[in-house]
Amino acid sequence: MPHKDPLARRTYHRNYMRKYVTDPAKRLQRNRVANERATRIRRWLDSYKLRLGCIDCGYRRHHAALHFDHVKGDKILNVCNAKSIAQAQIEIEKCVVRCANCHAVRTFTLYPCYEPMAKRVKKVKTRKLRRADPVGL
Ligand SMILES: [Zn+2]
Numbered sequence: 001m002p003h004k005d006p007l008a009r010r011t012y013h014r015n016y017m018r019k020y021v022t023d024p025a026k027r028l029q030r031n032r033v034a035n036e037r038a039t040r041i042r043r044w045l046d047s048y049k050l051r052l053g054c055i056d057c058g059y060r061r062h063h064a065a066l067h068f069d070h071v072k073g074d075k076i077l078n079v080c081n082a083k084s085i086a087q088a089q090i091e092i093e094k095c096v097v098r099c100a101n102c103h104a105v106r107t108f109t110l111y112p113c114y115e116p117m118a119k120r121v122k123k124v125k126t127r128k129l130r131r132a133d134p135v136g137l
Contacts, residue, residue, distance in 0.1 A: 037083075044085050048092070054099035056106075067103045068095040 003009035020026050046063035053060030060066070068079040073094040082088035098106065 041082060041085055041088060042080070045079065045082075045088060049097050052097045054102055055096045056098060056102040059099040059102075065100050066097050067100060068092060069098040069103050069106065070094050071096050 003012055049063050049066040049068075050060050054066065068091075071094065075091075075094065077087075077091060079088050079091045079095065082091060
């Protein structure tokens with residue numbers, strides 16, 4: 001309800017907040033609905049990931065080890081933070097499913113400082129190892 005008078009608007013808003021937001025019963029009801037929706041979305045995402053499995057190695061034993069890896073387009077949100085299945089599906093269009101290991105390795109190789117291990121090992125052998133960097137990394 002719009003109020004031109006700032007004092008009337010503030011009073012209205014304060015009463016609204018007391019009635020609908022700080023009321024424990026209303027808050028419990030609102031949280032219950034939100035939790036049910038989040039659980040429904042999470043279960044849908046888990047089954048989706050298990051159905052596809054890792055695109056690289058085929059892993060599909062547990063949904064927690066499967067990630068959505070953004071491979072095209074701009075990332076708008078983490079898929080797990082979607083507020084609806086429709087919103088998740090829009091974001092999933094830009095993703096492939098990868099297991100945590102394959103995701104970490106692929107993401108690491110995308111960094112500009114990435115240098116293949118074969119080259120790196122050769123460098124380590126040719127230079128003296130310093131005390132602060134005993135492994136040569
Ligand atoms: Zn994998």
